[in-house]
Amino acid sequence: MRLNTPDLARTTFAVLFIGLLLGVSLWILRPFLGPGLWAAMVVVASWPLMLRVQRVLWGRRGLAVVAMSLLLLLVFVVPLAVAIVTIVDNADRLVEWGRLAADFHLPEQPPRWLVELPMLGGVVQSAWDQATLLGLRDLWPRLTPYAGSLTRWFVGQVGNVGFLLLQFLITLVVATVMYATGEQAASLARRFARRLGGERGEGVIDLAGGAIRGVALGVGGTAAAQALLGGIGLALAGVPFAGLLTAVMFMLCIAQLGPLPVLVPAAIWVLWNGDTGWGVLLLVVGVLVTTLDNVLRPLLIRMGADLPLLLIFCGVIGGLLAFGLVGIFVGPLVLAVGYRLLEAWIADGERPPPTYRD
Numbered sequence: 205m206r207l208n209t210p211d212l213a214r215t216t217f218a219v220l221f222i223g224l225l226l227g228v229s230l231w232i233l234r235p236f237l238g239p240g241l242w243a244a245m246v247v248v249a250s251w252p253l254m255l256r257v258q259r260v261l262w263g264r265r266g267l268a269v270v271a272m273s274l275l276l277l278l279v280f281v282v283p284l285a286v287a288i289v290t291i292v293d294n295a296d297r298l299v300e301w302g303r304l305a306a307d308f309h310l311p312e313q314p315p316r317w318l319v320e321l322p323m324l325g326g327v328v329q330s331a332w333d334q335a336t337l338l339g340l341r342d343l344w345p346r347l348t349p350y351a352g353s354l355t356r357w358f359v360g361q362v363g364n365v366g367f368l369l370l371q372f373l374i375t376l377v378v379a380t381v382m383y384a385t386g387e388q389a390a391s392l393a394r395r396f397a398r399r400l401g402g403e404r405g406e407g408v409i410d411l412a413g414g415a416i417r418g419v420a421l422g423v424g425g426t427a428a429a430q431a432l433l434g435g436i437g438l439a440l441a442g443v444p445f446a447g448l449l450t451a452v453m454f455m456l457c458i459a460q461l462g463p464l465p466v467l468v469p470a471a472i473w474v475l476w477n478g479d480t481g482w483g484v485l486l487l488v489v490g491v492l493v494t495t496l497d498n499v500l501r502p503l504l505i506r507m508g509a510d511l512p513l514l515l516i517f518c519g520v521i522g523g524l525l526a527f528g529l530v531g532i533f534v535g536p537l538v539l540a541v542g543y544r545l546l547e548a549w550i551a552d553g554e555r556p557p558p559t560y561r562d
Contacts, residue, residue, distance in 0.1 A: 236378070239371050243378035245533045246276065247386065248413050249420035254383055269383045276376055404548060408541050415516075415540040419533050422505035423520060427457035429500060430493045434463045437489035441482040443470045458532070460521055463493050515539050 230237070247254075250272065258268035382389060390409075397405035435450030443449065453466040467490035475483030502513050516536050523535015 236374065239374040240378050242375045243382055245416055245420065247379050247382040248416045251386060265384065269380060272383050273376060273380045276379060408544065411540055411544050412537055415537050416533055418505040418507065419516065419520065419536045421507055422501040422516070423458065423532055425504050426497055426501040427454055430457045430463050430496060434467055434489065434493050437486050438470055441474050441486045443474065459524060462497065464490055467493070515543055
């Protein structure tokens with residue numbers, strides 16, 4: 205009698221063929237992976253808004269898709285494009301500022317106007333003297349050469365304007381298609397997740413959508429609010445190139461670096477020029493805008509996903525370092541899915557074992 209044994213060679217070649225097919229497919233789609241991922245994040249985050257727009261426009265999906273595409277063009281593509289073009293147009297000035305920072309040397313004594321500040325002058329003088337005794341003045345010349353290199357790197361990252369604008373346009377086109385066929389894509393994702401993990405796998409899809417919406421609201425909304433308020437402060441204080449600095453501040457807030465790298469040097473420049481009142485006001489604005497991050501972002505994130513704030517924060521920072529700007533969404537998404545799966549696994553272990561009756 206002959207036993208039915210599996211054909212190992214056939215199984216191996218089938219797996220290799222499937223792997224080769226997936227690899228070639230990803231290679232073909234490689235130019236569209238980045239824009240497609242961004243489009244998916246944007247569509248998932250704004251899908252509830254699209255449904256509201258559709259209800260307002262007499263239930264017409266086509267009109268809602270057109271309206272959302274124009275809204276994306278105005279809200280995402282145009283501001284980012286303007287910010288990038290503004291930075292690139294002033295690239296020489298940014299490099300010059302980096303060179304000035306590299307050539308700057310701390311004086312032995314603080315400026316007279318700084319010492320004469322009410323309630324703060326004595327503290328500043330004491331801190332300045334202690335820093336001089338500790339040798340921190342000698343540390344500054346070693347750190348300032350990196351300012352020029354950092355500025356040139358930053359300009360180089362946004363220097364390829366044509367490529368970035370093309371990526372934005374491809375993202376817009378893909379997002380438009382996703383808006384039009386959102387239900388079919390969601391159904392396919394749910395079926396795939398159910399095939400992998402049953403009902404729990406389908407729940408992971410809902411969790412992923414909530415995490416994306418929460419991060420989009422928390423990170424994007426907070427960055428826009430911080431950049432807007434900081435830009436108003438720069439304009440009121442009379443800082444030159446307030447629009448350029450606002451664009452830089454928005455990108456720094458998106459990258460989770462905050463507005464202080466822009467507001468603090470701007471306030472020091474205003475104080476250095478003798479405008480004590482406006483300089484102090486700009487410092488106060490910097491503190492308030494930075495504090496806004498701790499209040500507004502958790503609130504907006506909670507609106508999209510009920511997840512621990514530390515988990516979201518680690519996901520944003522870790523994803524940014526690992527995958528670049530898109531990692532702001534990918535990092536929290538991966539951590540959120542892993543966190544929920546770990547919770548479900550622990551809950552399964554705590555359930556009492558089934559009892560059997562004779």
